[in-house]
Amino acid sequence: METIFNWSSPIDLQERLSRRGLKNTPQRKCVFGVLTRNAGKPMTPDQIHQFCLKSNPRMGLTTVYRTLELFCDIGVAMRVHLHEPSQYYELNTGKHHHHLVCVACGIVEPVDMCMIDEMNDMIRDNHDFVVTSHCLSLFGYCPMCLPKPN
Amino acid sequence: METIFNWSSPIDLQERLSRRGLKNTPQRKCVFGVLTRNAGKPMTPDQIHQFCLKSNPRMGLTTVYRTLELFCDIGVAMRVHLHEPSQYYELNTGKHHHHLVCVACGIVEPVDMCMIDEMNDMIRDNHDFVVTSHCLSLFGYCPMCLPKPN
DNA sequence: ATGTAGTTGGAAACTATTTTCAACTGGAGT
DNA sequence: ACTCCAGTTGAAAATAGTTTCCAACTACAT
Structure with a gap:
């Protein structure tokens, strides 16, 4: 049943960011890590923020929103519509x-x-x-x- | 191209409401009328409210929200997800x-x-x-x- | 006509998200 | 390693969509 997401990330975040003159900040690495560790499982910005807080207690929710939007733009993440009031995001596995x-x-x-x-x-x-x-x-x-x- | 919605409403609002002990208020008739006149075209609660205001200037937005939820419950309307911040509704034509x-x-x-x-x-x-x-x-x-x- | 359960509109509350802005920082250039 | 600055951050405020609250109102069964 779970054949889709047994895959080791081919996404080079550093490369995708620097190619566009964007910085690879700890916050971005953190959100990327959360998405990667939960590949295939859509999460709300708030849920992602909760995970981030564990490793970075000063992480702001605003930054999570901004990072997710950026990740969608550069193809790292995808928006998932589950027809709930909140938007969901997951890693873009390309599948x-x-x-x-x-x-x-x-x-x-x-x-x-x-x-x-x-x-x-x-x-x-x-x-x-x-x-x-x-x-x-x-x-x-x-x-x-x-x-x-x- | 437009064969789906050339249909005259078979929905008896009065009957559906009274069967459940609910009242057939002018506000409900009004929302129903707007949905019927726009069958096949999803609208936001706010857009529906704008139409309602033309015939009933005192119509409250809250009532539109409540009425749409009620209409979904009794099968008169349907929620449509167009992946925008606002929810959309349209008449349930059964098709x-x-x-x-x-x-x-x-x-x-x-x-x-x-x-x-x-x-x-x-x-x-x-x-x-x-x-x-x-x-x-x-x-x-x-x-x-x-x-x-x- | 009357009584009452159901309904209404406005205000306030609430939730999700975006904007604003002053302080901060990654990383290119030296 | 040091400097600099465009890009980034977090907190607070603003915004948008929706729900809750409540006192006043009304459709409709009797």
Whole structure:
């Protein structure tokens, strides 16, 4: 089941930052570390901040927000939409995937599958529209929360 | 292209409300009217409120929020996730569909197509998870905004 | 017509996020 | 190693979207 994220990070943060004249600060390394250690598991800025505070008690939430936005811009992180009030982020592993969200316990599991090519074909035929990206979330019950017959 | 929403509302608001001991207030009729007149076009609570103010200048934004939540509960409206800070709502026509969102001008077009059955099959085979609902948004360029070759 | 459970609007509270700004710092150039 | 400064940070304030609170109001069953 967990084949997607057994991968050792090929992302060279230092290189991506310096190429753009950006600094590799301890704060950025810290957020990057949290994302890497939780690859495949979307987290809110606040959750990421909590992790960062453990190693850097002075880390500001604002910096986490700024860093996540930057990471999205340079392809290090991705925004994940789980249809909750808060935005979620995860490391950009380069592997396209979607999410199964348990409506009972909230656990999120990545799904290594996508039908976008088939949809793109249909859309190209029926609509004058060029699709460049998409976002799919699937909601339901994980094995633990599945209502059991009495 | 616009075959989905040429349909005259089969929703009896009065009936749905009274069956639950709820009142059919002018405010609820008003929001329902706005949703019906804009079927297929997702709107924010604030946009809906603006429309309501035209016929009822005393309509409160809070009431719009409450009414939309109620309408979702009783199946009159649906939440639409367009990955913007604000939540969107539209009339529940009973016709399952998704949305094409132009990243340039923001126009939203419904797509009468879905691959969820195929995905459900794959998920049932590969994950111990029961999907009950899903949400897909497709982003790209509408005909007007499509970058033209110079 | 009456009574009351349900509803409303405005204000205040709340949550997530962005902006502002003065102080700080990574790392290029010396 | 030292200097310098564009880029960065953290705290506070501002903003945006939404929810809660509550006293006044109203649809509708009787």
